[in-house]
Amino acid sequence: MDLHLRNKRVLVTGSSSGIGAAIAKALAKEGAIVVIHGRKQEQANKVAQEISNDGGQAFVAIGDLGTNEGANQVAEKILSTLDGVDILVNNAGSYEDRNWITSKPEEWAEVYNANVISMVRVIQLLLPRMKQLGWGRIIQIASGLATQPNASLPDYQATKAATLNLTVSLAKDLFQTGITVNSVSPGLIATEGAKNIFHQIALHKGWGKEWPEIEKHAMEEYWPNPTGRLGRPEEIANMIAYLASPLADYINGANIRVDGGGVAAIN
Numbered sequence: 001m002d003l004h005l006r007n008k009r010v011l012v013t014g015s016s017s018g019i020g021a022a023i024a025k026a027l028a029k030e031g032a033i034v035v036i037h038g039r040k041q042e043q044a045n046k047v048a049q050e051i052s053n054d055g056g057q058a059f060v061a062i063g064d065l066g067t068n069e070g071a072n073q074v075a076e077k078i079l080s081t082l083d084g085v086d087i088l089v090n091n092a093g094s095y096e097d098r099n100w101i102t103s104k105p106e107e108w109a110e111v112y113n114a115n116v117i118s119m120v121r122v123i124q125l126l127l128p129r130m131k132q133l134g135w136g137r138i139i140q141i142a143s144g145l146a147t148q149p150n151a152s153l154p155d156y157q158a159t160k161a162a163t164l165n166l167t168v169s170l171a172k173d174l175f176q177t178g179i180t181v182n183s184v185s186p187g188l189i190a191t192e193g194a195k196n197i198f199h200q201i202a203l204h205k206g207w208g209k210e211w212p213e214i215e216k217h218a219m220e221e222y223w224p225n226p227t228g229r230l231g232r233p234e235e236i237a238n239m240i241a242y243l244a245s246p247l248a249d250y251i252n253g254a255n256i257r258v259d260g261g262g263v264a265a266i267n
Contacts, residue, residue, distance in 0.1 A: 003241055004245055005030040005241070007033060008027075008032045008244070009084065010032045010033065010085060011037060011074075011085045011087070012089040013065060013090055013091050013118075013119075014037060015036045015089075016038030016039075016046075017191075019189060019236050021047045022233035022234050024036055024051065025050070025051055025056075025237065027241055028058060032057075036058050037060075037061050037074060041060070044061075061078055066114045071118070075122070078126065088123065088136070089244070090118075090138070091141045094115065095111065096111070099152055099153075099154065100151070100154055103155050112159055115156070116159050116163060116166065130179055131179065136177075136180075137248075138181045139182050140163050140166065140183040141186070141236075142164055142183045142184065143157070143160040144188075146163065147255075147263060148262075148263045148265060167183040171252050180251065180253075184255075184257075185258070185263070186259060187225060187258065187262040189233055190231065215229060218230060223260070223262050226261040231258060235258055
């Protein structure tokens with residue numbers, strides 16, 4: 001299927017590894033011009049080079065979106081190089097392994113800044129040019145934990161709930177501008193980072209050493225779902241590619257779950 005993304009300009013924040021890198025590669029395969037963003041030049045360059053080697057087009061923009069200075073640096077690079085973007089995928093974010101007792105109020109503020117305010121900064125910097133063009137896509141990466149929270153990671157989960165709220169509010173603000181705003185909520189995804197963590201957990205819990213057996217235990221304990229496995233980064237990327245395309249014009253203000261059925265809710 002042709003998604004009509006050829007030469008569309010895209011920024012995928014936090015795309016130097018993991019789900020963000022998979023999203024950038026999927027969009028580049030559809031012919032989009034992709035900006036790889038991260039805080040580490042070497043990692044971002046590696047992803048851009050992989051896209052280039054595969055026949056795609058990619059640029060690198062480095063900056064910490066958790067600060068006004070870093071966000072301005074990224075936006076200035078994009079505006080000067082590409083004169084803006086048609087598609088913005090807000091994927092960058094972070095979390096720490098904290099609970100209600102160990103998380104301090106100032107740490108809640110820090111993770112809110114990293115996961116929500118960072119999105120706000122980029123949107124406010126790149127949206128004016130997108131409005132001038134009269135067409136655009138803004139897509140936020142949320143989480144199944146936004147609507148089905150558990151006891152752990154309370155500060156992180158709250159930011160993902162805020163992301164869903166932000167998406168709907170922005171979609172309404174961009175009434176009939178030609179710009180749609182949606183969220184995608186992944187379940188537990190088997191990124192390389194996640195697999196490394198589960199390999200370490202497996203050593204302590206006696207799950208074995210082979211990934212298929214480790215994945216089975218990880219799914220049962222951390223993300224039980226009817227599909228019976230963890231998600232793949234490419235599965236999130238494929239959904240993003242569709243939502244970013246002109247074929248998805250009538251999807252707006254939505255939260256699309258890609259979670260194997262792990263969220264026990266209608267939406």
